[in-house]
Every structure is written in C-alpha cells, then in structure tokens.
Amino acid sequence: MTLQRPAVLTDDFMRDLVARVPSTSGGTWKLTEVYTGEHLVDLPQSTPADIERAFATAREAQRAWAATPLRRRLAVFKRAHEIFVANALTTADLIQAESGKNRRMAVEESCDPPMVMSHYLKRAPRLLAPKRHGGPVPVVSHSTEIRQPKGVVGIIAPWNFPFATGISDAIPALMAGNAVVLKPDNKTALSPLHGIAMLEQAGLPKGLFQVVCGEGPDVGPTLIDNASYVMFTGSTATGRTIGERAGRNLIGACLELGGKNPQVVLDDVDADEWVASTLFGVFGNTGQICMHIERIYLPDSRYDELKQKFVRATAALDVRASYDFGPEVGSLVSVDQMHRVLSHVEDAVAKGARVLTGGRPRPDLGPAFFDPTVLEGVTTDMLCGVTETFGPVVALHRYRSVDEAVALANDTDYGLNASVWGGDLERAQAVAARIESGNVNVNDALATAYASKSTPSGGVKQSGVGARHGDQGLLKYTDVQNLAVLKKQVLGPRPGQDYDAYVKQMLSGLRMMRRTRLR
The missing domain is CATH 3.40.605.10 (Aldehyde Dehydrogenase; Chain A, domain 1)
Structure with missing residues (x-):
C-alpha cells in the first residue's frame, strides 16, 4: 500500500x-x-x-x-x-x-x-535522603x-x-x-x-x-x-x-506480566459514558495493552441494551494506517501477532462462540490489521476464555447478581487490571475492592490507574512480582545500608556487674521502651 x-x-x-x-x-x-x-x-x-x-x-x-x-x-x-x-x-x-x-x-x-x-x-x-532512626x-x-x-x-x-x-x-x-x-x-x-x-x-x-x-x-x-x-x-x-x-x-x-483483565458493569451505569470510555479500554493500542479489558460482565437486566450500543460503536470505529489523528485503531505489531489473534477467534467460533462484529484480518488495510472484534458465548474451554489474546478482541458475558459478577471476574490465574462501572460511586468502589487485581479502575478502564504515578502499579497472582511507580518504583533500584553508631559502650554488663543483675536491668529497659516513645 x-x-x-x-x-x-x-x-x-x-x-x-x-x-x-x-x-x-x-x-x-x-x-x-x-x-x-x-x-x-x-x-x-x-x-x-x-x-x-x-x-x-x-x-x-x-x-x-x-x-x-x-x-x-x-x-x-x-x-x-x-x-x-x-x-x-x-x-x-x-x-x-x-x-x-x-x-x-x-x-x-x-x-x-x-x-x-x-x-x-x-x-x-x-x-534518597539518609534517614536517621x-x-x-x-x-x-x-x-x-x-x-x-x-x-x-x-x-x-x-x-x-x-x-x-x-x-x-x-x-x-x-x-x-x-x-x-x-x-x-x-x-x-x-x-x-x-x-x-x-x-x-x-x-x-x-x-x-x-x-x-x-x-x-x-x-x-x-x-x-x-x-x-x-x-x-x-x-x-x-x-x-x-x-x-x-x-x-x-x-x-x-x-x-500478563493479564486477562475483567470489567464489571453495574446496572446503574450511564451507557453512553461507558461505551465511549470502554472502546479505548478494549481497543486502544489495537488491544495490545497489558492492562486492556478482555472480559466484560454485563447485568442481565440491561444486557441487550448495553450489548447493542457497544457492538454498534465498535463496528463504527475508524481502522486504518495513517500518521495523522484520523484513525481510532491502528495495526497489530506484526503478522505473527495477527495470526495469534485470528487463532483465538477461530478457536472460539469452532467451540460455539458467536462473532457480533469483526473477527477477521484486514489485508486491504495492511499486512497486520485485524478488525475490532466482539464475541459472545465465550467459555473457559476456549483459548480466548482463559488466555490473554492481546489483540482487538473482547468477550461479553451476562451476570444475574453482583456476587456472581465478582466471582466470574476473579475466576482467573491473573490479576493485573480490572474495571468497575456504575452510577453510584460508593457502590462501585465497594465492588472494586472485592476484585483480585493489582490495579482496579472505577468508571475508567485502565488509564487512571496507570497514570497515577504516585501509587505503585503491579500485578497479583500470575500477573507479576513488584511494581513500577510510587515510592516503590524508585526504591526497588536501591539497597539499604544500615549505618549504626554507638556513642558509649553500654551493650553489656558494667564492670563488676554480674549477669543476673544485667538481665534484670535489660528486661526493665524493655518494659520502659514499650511504655515510652523511646526506641
């Protein structure tokens, strides 16, 4: 081209x-x-x-x-x-x-x-300043x-x-x-x-x-x-x-490390706000973000409405190659990555999943392009049900109670990022606290957590060890030297003092240390 x-x-x-x-x-x-x-x-x-x-x-x-x-x-x-x-x-x-x-x-x-x-x-x-204790x-x-x-x-x-x-x-x-x-x-x-x-x-x-x-x-x-x-x-x-x-x-x-990041949408969500933000959370960087959303759990009472809005918006995304700000979605990084994404979609369809939109490569746009894809009916016996696809593919799931949604969101070996959406912020935060993930965004998919440089960002379970950002993100690159100074030789019995007396003195000192601010 x-x-x-x-x-x-x-x-x-x-x-x-x-x-x-x-x-x-x-x-x-x-x-x-x-x-x-x-x-x-x-x-x-x-x-x-x-x-x-x-x-x-x-x-x-x-x-x-x-x-x-x-x-x-x-x-x-x-x-x-x-x-x-x-x-x-x-x-x-x-x-x-x-x-x-x-x-x-x-x-x-x-x-x-x-x-x-x-x-x-x-x-x-x-x-990095020395701290005296x-x-x-x-x-x-x-x-x-x-x-x-x-x-x-x-x-x-x-x-x-x-x-x-x-x-x-x-x-x-x-x-x-x-x-x-x-x-x-x-x-x-x-x-x-x-x-x-x-x-x-x-x-x-x-x-x-x-x-x-x-x-x-x-x-x-x-x-x-x-x-x-x-x-x-x-x-x-x-x-x-x-x-x-x-x-x-x-x-x-x-x-x-990797993730299979879930999003729980509560029944009081503003549908338009949710769709606009979640499109980026799913398809940003063509789905090649460690923290991007691959599983969306929708309430049974609003499933059809939310599904219809999201699928329609996905199908309307501008996908193409350009060095200007026109396209909303670009290419996958390589032909090999495109084939990986295609294999996940084909495996899901062969085992009973349905493609609601997308699901195919776009060689007319470039060698590694793939249509933004929404699946339904994905199960845990499918590759994209449990394994990170790392592409522009998301699966929609239905839930009947918040407890069920939380259980489904946590039913994974990973715990890098998660998202909870709802109109009542206090309720949404309470749900977010139950998600087993190193990062959880409320009314956002991923950017708020990652851009919060003051707070450590890392994964739990099989999603990693340690964190970037926050104080930990700098201190991990240092070793601690404990420089200790004793001004007077008092760590031991005084000349002529027997050890029984010294032990009594030492134990009395321990009791005093607990009762005072000295340490």
Whole structure:
C-alpha cells in the first residue's frame, strides 16, 4: 500500500540511532514499517561478548554517576523533560512506524517518560535522603538508613510500549545512581534509542545507558547474569524464566506480566459514558495493552441494551494506517501477532462462540490489521476464555447478581487490571475492592490507574512480582545500608556487674521502651 512516511524518518536518522547498538558478529535484523511491511533499517544484533562489554562500560560509568551529587543528577532530568516534550511528535512518528499503533496512542506513549520525570523529580530528594532512626539504647545510639544504588540495572522492554517501558522504567533507576542496560524488542528498538539520545542531549553521561539487541533466548541469559537487578515487562511464561535465573543469581527482579483483565458493569451505569470510555479500554493500542479489558460482565437486566450500543460503536470505529489523528485503531505489531489473534477467534467460533462484529484480518488495510472484534458465548474451554489474546478482541458475558459478577471476574490465574462501572460511586468502589487485581479502575478502564504515578502499579497472582511507580518504583533500584553508631559502650554488663543483675536491668529497659516513645 502507498503511505507517506513522516519526513523526519530519514535513512540517516534511523541509521544514527541503531549505530548505538554494539554488534561484532551478531548480524542484523530487518526492522520494518508495520503499516506497509517496508524495510526501515537493519538493526545490529548483539553477541554475548557484546553484552558483557556493554555491562563493563556501564559499570565504569556508574561509579562516577553514583558519586555525582543527587541535585546534579536530577538536573539532567529537568533538562530532559523539556527536550522530551519538545520532541514528542518525532517520538510519535518513530513509535507509529515501528509498532503500527494509531497516532493518539503514540503521542500518549511519548508523554509517559516526562510524566515519570515530573513525579520523581519531586519525590527523589526525599526518598534518597539518609534517614536517621533511634538505636537500641536511647540517647547513646542511633542508626541511619542510607540508600545505595544497586549498580547496573538490566531492563527488558516489550514491543507494545517500547518507549514508555524502555525509558520510563530506566528513569528512576538512573536518578537513584544506577547505570542501565536495555534490551528492547527487535521490532521496536528505534523509539527507545531515540529516548537515550535525548537523555544524553540533556547531559546524561555517555556509556551510562547502554542498549543491546537480539532475540530473547540469545540475549536474555547474558543480560541477567551480568545485571545487579532486572526489570521485565512481558508474558508470564517468560517472566517465570527470568525470575528463576535472577533468583539463582541472588538478584532482585520486578516482573510485570500478563493479564486477562475483567470489567464489571453495574446496572446503574450511564451507557453512553461507558461505551465511549470502554472502546479505548478494549481497543486502544489495537488491544495490545497489558492492562486492556478482555472480559466484560454485563447485568442481565440491561444486557441487550448495553450489548447493542457497544457492538454498534465498535463496528463504527475508524481502522486504518495513517500518521495523522484520523484513525481510532491502528495495526497489530506484526503478522505473527495477527495470526495469534485470528487463532483465538477461530478457536472460539469452532467451540460455539458467536462473532457480533469483526473477527477477521484486514489485508486491504495492511499486512497486520485485524478488525475490532466482539464475541459472545465465550467459555473457559476456549483459548480466548482463559488466555490473554492481546489483540482487538473482547468477550461479553451476562451476570444475574453482583456476587456472581465478582466471582466470574476473579475466576482467573491473573490479576493485573480490572474495571468497575456504575452510577453510584460508593457502590462501585465497594465492588472494586472485592476484585483480585493489582490495579482496579472505577468508571475508567485502565488509564487512571496507570497514570497515577504516585501509587505503585503491579500485578497479583500470575500477573507479576513488584511494581513500577510510587515510592516503590524508585526504591526497588536501591539497597539499604544500615549505618549504626554507638556513642558509649553500654551493650553489656558494667564492670563488676554480674549477669543476673544485667538481665534484670535489660528486661526493665524493655518494659520502659514499650511504655515510652523511646526506641
């Protein structure tokens, strides 16, 4: 198909970006424009030796960075914030070209790192400042909690939000004094490489933020074996493998994994508001959002009405390839992903589910396009009934009581995100509190929870370990040093005091500590 590529995406611009990737004999990977399948640039592939050298370079740079006063480290991100905002549209061009998402989603993704910078620029000075606490003996002892950087953080970023996860997850790690080695997905390496270039433009020392590229099984083991900590976003199956290897190496890992995210719609919902918001919650980023809704539970009393409104709105969505803000839905990331989505739909139909709209690839629009799809009659013996489809597909279900809806929403191995909709906010929040999920949105699908940078965001059950955002999102990249000081030698019997007398004194002191504010 014929599509005018943004003028900024020149061959020289893209070649300069991929030149950052170390590669001695790893070959190249053909990175393509998703909308058309046309070749963009050859992406170098890193060998294990390349990865080890990248870590050595990062570790050397990290020692000087960790010794840099915090205010000077944060000044880099104050400058970076302005640069990222000024270049948001160029970033969106790269994101669209490599991932196929529509422009609204690409621009919103470009805004995530500046949001993270804004939050931690305010919080980091307090979080990373030494904190003095009392010691075991009042007055003559104290301890200080000192936050030390872990060293070199390995980040493995997915293809669905390459810029947001590749850069935003690195920002608090860098602020805390660490270096970073990032492995983006081959399909979506350009935007994070652009992000690193902008950080260096803002003054981030060269060598501190490294990128290595290659297929997961080729790159992952060496990256984990050299890292001081691992941040991974991706599938539950891969997360288990990464967590196991990190555990053997006795390093920490934060794993944001898959989901089968439910939405419970209560019988007092405003139908028009619900439809308008849920279209994005289901089909935003062509359904390729870890937190997007794949199961919707509708009240029996309003099932037909709500189904009709939602199906009609889905069928009317503008789906096509464009670098402007016209289309509401873009492409899937690859032909392989399109075939995965199709296999889920075909399996469901073969086992008795009904397609209410969509359900088919759209090769007339581009090689990886798929129609927004609404299914009915999906059961747990179908792939899309229990497994994350990760595409523009949602199943509608009927429920008779709120207790039944909550039970159905919780009937999954996952617990990443959920949504509850209703007119009575207090009632909706009470239902939300019963959902087994790390994130629950009331009268929204996903954006409110994810954009709340002050609150940790992570999964429960098989949806992950640890969290990004909030204080935890920065402190996880640090180790705590307990610096304890004893001013006078009082921890033991006094000269000439027998141990029985000392024990009585010690037990009396314990009783006093409980009754007073001293500790």
